Amino acid sequence: MAVEYIHGVSLAELRKYNPERITEDMVRDLGHKLIESGKTVRDHGLTISSLTLNGVMLKDDDEIVILSSGINYEDVDEREDVFIVAKIMAQLLAKNPLSQRLYDEDRLRSSKYVPIVGVSKDLNKVLSEALHRNINQRYENLEALDAAIHKLPPVAGAELCSQQDVRILEDGQVLSEKAMPRGRIEYGFWALVILVIIAIAMLFTTNIYTVIFGAKSDKLQYTGFSFGADDADDDSLRAPSAKLPPREARKPLQTTYGDLKINRDDPRRSVIPPEDSPAPVKKVLSPKGPGANFVYIEPGTYGFGRTGNNQSHNVSLSGFYINKHEVSQAQWNRLMKPARVSEVGDKLPVDNVSWFDIAIYCNGLSEIEGLNPAYKIRGVGASRVVTCDFQANGYRLPTEAEWEYAAKAGKFFSYSGSEDPADVAWYRDNSAGKLRQPGLKDANAYGLYDLSGNVSEWVWDWYDANYIRALPTFVNPSGPATGTQKTIRGGNVMNSEGRNLNILWREKGDPNRGYPFVGFRLVRTK
Incomplete structure (x- = not known):
């Protein structure tokens, strides 16, 4: 291992002690250098996905050196390196200590990018795309980010992003001036409190409940506070049982809380059927068949993760039914709370739904149709555990092997159904980034x-970059036993022709959250 002494400062020290040296021109130039270094690192099978301001040294001649602490030895998507370069640029440009919290890596990954005040709008636009929370929306590689920075107009004369009415709070929220809490008395709130108090007082001191819900002839009367009747009052309400009129003629007692029926029948008798009546028959739902929207895929073998010249079969699958189309928004909204979709339309595919919510949807749809749910869901929140009974006849997600088998359909095209994506797919070049009704x-x-x-599509399997290369089983594989992220397949309207749209391309996502342009389709074993 070679060790080199470097004379210079880290970018973290530069920001802390010499912020006046940091200009937009300097950061743009630094961005180019980081990209070139990142490409060199990737050429050696490594990544810079762990890089921070402390991991970059600026030498006296303004050249940079990436320390080994910022280099990752795992196989990481290049768009993560794009994110890291843009993150470092944003953190350098955010000189205000309070605003620097907005560009913390964890916050950038979970919240929408906030433009940096005092930086050109053109550079802010580039950083916004590179730091997008959805990895599918970022620049495809470091080369694309470098090209975008090169195309930026000169800083001199550029329109800068101004503060306008935005205030930055300590907790990282961004609010407009109009949305800031007001210090004056909220008269509407106190008026509502007074009305509630008056309503409660009337409920306990008048017969308002009877007036509202009782007979139309009842009049509002003041009864005073009475939380329990004394013995005299109680006796006045009693009548000898011998003098009670026939049941048909009895009228309900009038109380301040409505009608109270006297001499009720024992409610337990209502569940005992008369001797001469037949016993109640419990209705049993008949299982519903898959329907015309499903296609049965015959059992077979194929080359999982293989195409082109490498077509040898390595996986054997049982038969299954799969939906011709992706699940629509109308189908989702029938059982679930409407999702925050990319584009609203009953016939458009639903997107931005989490993997765990899809499991709940599958079970709900199965129960409605009299099927045995495929999923068993235990726990709540992020600690939920979902197991699958692949022999059940209920709805579920396809395994990754089932999805690819159905997508290939016995062919060796680069896209599902054709070598030309325009024939079979909506993607960036022909969709203008808009979702379309399935089946067109x-x-x-x-x-x-x-x-x-x-839309890209969730599948059942946990994600492992090396899973297909080292399959633990070759008959009906269902993915790794454990993991932290689930697999996504298929590409979407934000992907261009090529790798990310290719039939073999694999993505990953947190099962607890939804992603724009990621939906799903259903399968059934029986």
């Missing part, structure tokens, strides 16, 4: 639509 493009050989493009 050509189907693949199995009669399935939009397995390439439109």
Whole structure:
């Protein structure tokens, strides 16, 4: 291992002790150097996905050196390196200690990018795309980010992003001036409190409940506070049982809380059927078949994760039913709370739904149709555990192997159904980034639509970058036993022709959250 003494300062020290040296021109130039260094690192099979301001040294000649602490030895998507370069640029440009919290890595990954005040709007736009929370929306690689920075107009004369009416709070929220809490008395709030007090007082001191919900002839009367009747009052309400009129003629007692029926029948008798009546029959739902929107995929073998010249079969699958189309917003809204979709439309595919919510949807739909739910869900929140009974006849997500088998449909195209993506897919070049109603493009050989493009699709499997290369089983594989992220397949309207739209491309996502342009389709074993 070679060790080199470096004379210079880290970017963290530069920001802390010499912030006046940091200009937008300097940061743009630094961005180019970071990108070149990142590309060199990737050429050696490494990444800079762990890089921070402390991991970059600025030498006396303004050249940079990346320390080994910022280099990651794992196989990481290049768009993570794009995020890291943009993060460092943003952290340098945010000189105010309070605003620096807005560009902390954890916050950038979970919240929308906030433009940096005093920086050109053009650079803010580039950083916004590079720091997008959804990895699918970022620049595809470091080369694309470098090109975007090169195209920026000169800083001199550029329109800068101003503070306007934005205030930055200590907790990292961004509020407009109009949305800031007011210090004056909220008269509407106190008026509502007074009305509630008056309503409670009337409930206990008048017969207002009877007036509202009782007979129309009842008049409002003051009864005073009475939380329990004394013995004299109680006796005045009693009548000898011998003098009670026949049941048909009895009238309910009038109380300040409405009608109270006297001499009720024992409610337990209502569950005992008369001797001459038949016993109640419990209604049993008949299981519903998959329907015309599902296609049965015959059992078979194929090359999982293989295409082109490497077509040898390595996986054997049982038969299953799969939906021709992705689940629509109307179908989702029938059972679930409407999602924050990218574009509203009952016939458009639902997106931005979490993997765990999809499991709940599958079980709910199965129960409605009299099927045995495929999923068993235990726990709540992020600690939920979901197991799958692949022999159940209920709805579920396809395994990754099932999804790819259905997408290939016995062919070796780069996209599901064709070598030309325009025939079978909605993607960036022909969709203008807009979702489309499923089924408008050509189907693949199995009669399935939009397995390439439109929305990407969640599958059952946990994600492991090396899973397909080291399959633990070759019969009905269902993914790694454990993991932290679930697999996403298929590409979407934000992907261009090529790798990210390719039938073999694999993405990953947190199962607890939804992502724009990521939806799903259903399968059934029986």
